[in-house]
Amino acid sequence: MGICTLSSDRGQWIDTPLRYRHSNLMNAYEEYLKEYAGSRPRRSFSSSPTYGSFLNTHCGVSREIADLNLRDVERFIALKAKRSGRGTLQMIVGALRAFFRYCQQRNLLTKRLDEIDTPTRFRDERPPRAVPWELAQKLLASIDRRTRMGSRDHAILYLMTHLGYVLARSRTCRSGH
Numbered sequence: 001m002g003i004c005t006l007s008s009d010r011g012q013w014i015d016t017p018l019r020y021r022h023s024n025l026m027n028a029y030e031e032y033l034k035e036y037a038g039s040r041p042r043r044s045f046s047s048s049p050t051y052g053s054f055l056n057t058h059c060g061v062s063r064e065i066a067d068l069n070l071r072d073v074e075r076f077i078a079l080k081a082k083r084s085g086r087g088t089l090q091m092i093v094g095a096l097r098a099f100f101r102y103c104q105q106r107n108l109l110t111k112r113l114d115e116i117d118t119p120t121r122f123r124d125e126r127p128p129r130a131v132p133w134e135l136a137q138k139l140l141a142s143i144d145r146r147t148r149m150g151s152r153d154h155a156i157l158y159l160m161t162h163l164g165y166v167l168a169r170s171r172t173c174r175s176g177h
Contacts, residue, residue, distance in 0.1 A: 022055045022065070029102055050092050051099040065103060066110045073113055081119075089119045136161040
C-alpha cells in the first residue's frame with residue numbers, strides 16, 4: 001500500500017510506501033489478502049482505503065486498535081453512508097468485517113467488531129412494491145388457519161403486511177419447533 005511517485009532520474013513510476021501509525025498492520029493485512037486471494041484480484045473494489053480511512057479516523061496518535069468499539073464502527077459507517085449508495089456501503093461493511101476478523105484472529109482487538117449488519121439492498125435500489133391494503137386484508141382473511149401450514153402462511157403474510165417484512169427476510173423465519 002503506498003503512493004506512486006515519478007523518479008526524475010529514471011523517468012518511471014516508483015511505488016513509495018505511506019507511513020502511518022498502523023502502516024505495519026495495514027501492510028501485513030495486504031500481504032495476507034494477496035496470499036489468501038491468490039495472484040489475481042477477485043473483485044474490483046479495493047478494501048485498503050476503507051480500513052485505512054477507518055484506522056486514520058479512529059486510531060489517531062494516542063489510540064490503540066484494542067481500544068476500538070462498535071460505536072466507532074457505527075459512526076464510521078454512518079459517515080460513509082452519507083456519501084455512498086447501498087451497494088458501495090455493502091462493500092465497505094464487508095471490507096471492515098474482513099479486516100476486523102483478521103485483527104481478531106491475531107488478538108489485536110478486545111471486542112468483536114466484525115458483527116456489524118450489512119445494509120439491505122433491493123433490486124435496482126428500489127424498495128419492493130406494496131399491494132393495496134384492502135387486497136392484503138382480503139388475502140389474510142382467505143387463509144385457512146385451522147391447519148399448521150395455514151397458520152404459518154397467515155403469520156408470514158401478517159408480518160409482511162403489518163410490519164413491512166420483505167420476502168427475503170420472511171424466508172429465514174423459523175418456528176420454535
